[in-house]
Amino acid sequence: MTTPTDPPNHFDEDVAATYDADVTAMSMPGVLGPAVELLAGLAGDGAALELAVGTGRVALPLAARGVAVHGIELSEAMVARLRAKDPEGTVGVTVGDMTTTRVPGAFRVAYLVFNTVANVTTQEGQVACFRNAAAHLEPGGCFVVENGVPQLQRLPVGERFVPFEVTPEHLGFDEYDVVTQQMWSHHYRPRDGRHATVPFRYAWPAELDLMAQLAGLRLRDRWAGFDQSPFTATSPSHVSVWEKPGR
Numbered sequence: 001m002t003t004p005t006d007p008p009n010h011f012d013e014d015v016a017a018t019y020d021a022d023v024t025a026m027s028m029p030g031v032l033g034p035a036v037e038l039l040a041g042l043a044g045d046g047a048a049l050e051l052a053v054g055t056g057r058v059a060l061p062l063a064a065r066g067v068a069v070h071g072i073e074l075s076e077a078m079v080a081r082l083r084a085k086d087p088e089g090t091v092g093v094t095v096g097d098m099t100t101t102r103v104p105g106a107f108r109v110a111y112l113v114f115n116t117v118a119n120v121t122t123q124e125g126q127v128a129c130f131r132n133a134a135a136h137l138e139p140g141g142c143f144v145v146e147n148g149v150p151q152l153q154r155l156p157v158g159e160r161f162v163p164f165e166v167t168p169e170h171l172g173f174d175e176y177d178v179v180t181q182q183m184w185s186h187h188y189r190p191r192d193g194r195h196a197t198v199p200f201r202y203a204w205p206a207e208l209d210l211m212a213q214l215a216g217l218r219l220r221d222r223w224a225g226f227d228q229s230p231f232t233a234t235s236p237s238h239v240s241v242w243e244k245p246g247r
């Protein structure tokens, strides 16, 4: 059930049907293993909340690792795919907008991965997302975000497009509007004629730090990835951990 105030759903049945196959590279043990270990370590004997849980790419292995995981997800089609992989409901899911939807309980860790904070295309909405994550945390709990660093160093003055993958299977281009901080990822899959454009709002890590501050969180760690490698001037993405004070 959607309402007029729900954000647009860019992960409808067509996208959900091929999502897991399209993100195979992000589901390899070498990618997921460090993410699950870091999140499980932060969760300890507490619970984890995934904002935008999708088809359970991270939530299902985290639950299999013994962590109680609940997810919030906008797309019922994505939730249906998760359910098909988890018929016993090991991972609980609440269908709703992660900027406003509350679920019962207090969580040791909340997380929002795979650039999905940028799926919220307004600054106000991204701040609401941080506030909502923080509201779910126990004192001492952490909010973990994995997000791309805007690739503006690769953008010549006046240009808009940066290719991020060019293979026979997938032509991917990010389009930047440096005035509004809007960005669109264009995906062309020539073999089967599919094309999709997904809108984003890009933000520097420093802006996310300010959003965290507005939500009452403070930066604890920032790495280039879940492998906890150092974040540098050329890192294409970051994994940041903000902590809710008070324990």
Ligand SMILES: C[S@@+](CC[C@H](N)C(=O)[O-])C[C@H]1O[C@@H](n2cnc3c(N)ncnc32)[C@H](O)[C@@H]1O
Residues within 6 Å of the ligand: 007, 010, 011, 051, 052, 053, 054, 055, 056, 057, 058, 072, 073, 074, 075, 078, 096, 097, 098, 099, 113, 114, 116, 119, 120
């Ligand atoms: C790139 S997928 C990531 C899914 C999963 N977290 C993963 O890592 O595979 C982005 C997901 O965010 C969901 N999403 C986007 N905006 C949302 C919102 N405002 N509230 C809840 N879910 C949202 C989409 O429906 C989609 O399932």
